[in-house]
Amino acid sequence: VNTHTKPDISREKSAALYEKSKKYFPGGVNSPVRAFKSVYGTPLFIQKGDGCFIWDADDNQFIDFCASWGPLILGHNHAKIREKVAEVMQNGMSFGAPTALENELAELIIKNNRFVEKIRFTSSGTEAVMSAIRLARGYTGRDKIVKFEGCYHGHSDSLLVKAGSGLVTFGETSSAGVPKAFAEETIVIGLNDKTALTQVFEQFKDQIAAVIIEGIPANNGLLIQDKEYIEFLREICSTNGTLLIFDEVITGFRVGFEGAAAYYGITPDIVTYGKIIGGGLPVGMYGASAEIMGHISPDGGVYQAGTLSGNPVAMAAGIATLTELSKSGFYKDLNAKAQEFVESIQRFASARNYKFKVFTVGSVFWFAFIDKDKIQTAEDIDPASMEKFKVLHRELLNRGVYLGPSGYEVGFVSAAHSKIELEKAKRAIFEALDV
Numbered sequence: 001v002n003t004h005t006k007p008d009i010s011r012e013k014s015a016a017l018y019e020k021s022k023k024y025f026p027g028g029v030n031s032p033v034r035a036f037k038s039v040y041g042t043p044l045f046i047q048k049g050d051g052c053f054i055w056d057a058d059d060n061q062f063i064d065f066c067a068s069w070g071p072l073i074l075g076h077n078h079a080k081i082r083e084k085v086a087e088v089m090q091n092g093m094s095f096g097a098p099t100a101l102e103n104e105l106a107e108l109i110i111k112n113n114r115f116v117e118k119i120r121f122t123s124s125g126t127e128a129v130m131s132a133i134r135l136a137r138g139y140t141g142r143d144k145i146v147k148f149e150g151c152y153h154g155h156s157d158s159l160l161v162k163a164g165s166g167l168v169t170f171g172e173t174s175s176a177g178v179p180k181a182f183a184e185e186t187i188v189i190g191l192n193d194k195t196a197l198t199q200v201f202e203q204f205k206d207q208i209a210a211v212i213i214e215g216i217p218a219n220n221g222l223l224i225q226d227k228e229y230i231e232f233l234r235e236i237c238s239t240n241g242t243l244l245i246f247d248e249v250i251t252g253f254r255v256g257f258e259g260a261a262a263y264y265g266i267t268p269d270i271v272t273y274g275k276i277i278g279g280g281l282p283v284g285m286y287g288a289s290a291e292i293m294g295h296i297s298p299d300g301g302v303y304q305a306g307t308l309s310g311n312p313v314a315m316a317a318g319i320a321t322l323t324e325l326s327k328s329g330f331y332k333d334l335n336a337k338a339q340e341f342v343e344s345i346q347r348f349a350s351a352r353n354y355k356f357k358v359f360t361v362g363s364v365f366w367f368a369f370i371d372k373d374k375i376q377t378a379e380d381i382d383p384a385s386m387e388k389f390k391v392l393h394r395e396l397l398n399r400g401v402y403l404g405p406s407g408y409e410v411g412f413v414s415a416a417h418s419k420i421e422l423e424k425a426k427r428a429i430f431e432a433l434d435v
Ligand code: PLP
Pocket: 069, 124, 125, 126, 127, 129, 152, 153, 154, 155, 214, 219, 247, 248, 249, 250, 274, 275, 284
């Protein structure tokens, strides 16, 4: 394979920064996937972003499809967000007391969303999901939860659990430091498997507080589930008095204003959001009916708190973002643009008989070096195909296109990607696929 049709970009300054950062942080980073362990080269240190572009420390410019892992649906450095944040910051950063801005963001969310009546803001998706699980346990008085192999829900102890062998298993911890006893309260099954789901409820009938699923699983490739399966899941939860949690930290406000719940037309009991609702600043949120949320402290007995929860600066970024998203035609335009982009990439690859498939929903896409038309479980992904992603990633960096540095990660088209830049990105992708 000719892997070097373009010279490698200069990474001198990034490499020097990385040498320094390795002295300060484990692996030189503050979140593991940033370390570029799954792709070639040292991590790129980013100095700025604007619209759909980012620039690294060596002044290389990229069309960015990582979008800070999803939040930047309006692109980088959006004027409305920057101005709102700057305006709010004039009056101080945080008070640890309520502000009108929290009401304003809550109104934007609740008034336009069928699935939540009351909400609680947190400072990250991890916190939101961790708290949603506690709420489900407090509400039902049960301890066990069910999660799916291939879904990521942040890094709280109960959720850093993967499947053992067998159809229905007590989870095995997927991180050192998670007590075995915690993992034993988490049951892990495969996605899209009705038999496993039925068996789990037969076996643990009155013990399951909640089943948690990513609205559309997007952390282990893009594993789009059949609507019928999610309906089955909804029904079995209702029958057994178990709460259904949709973790919409990625899909919330991404596939539409009401996320995957509206995409499927299925009502979860608790929803978690993050990423986009913070417009690039740290925000998470969980919400449910007023009745369920009534169990949260100080109204109810489930404790959850946060020094910076609902802080004015993050609220400002969220308000500016959701105001743009609520404009008529926003999602229609974005999704149409994204679909045209990915369809032409698929057409190119198919015409050349490449073993390459783009899975996509709305403005989310996943490049897979696989020749299956449907991928719905983590097991369906051949780890060996990631070698091809590594080459694609390097060749795209060399051609000015930035994807998240792992073949298991999805990419995002933002409103800031114009047709011209998508055309340029497409040409780069065609060339990189030809390598
Ligand atoms: N849930 C899902 C579906 C996610 O994709 C993520 C992060 O990628 C999280 C939860 C955790 O969110 P955070 O990284 O903000 O803690």
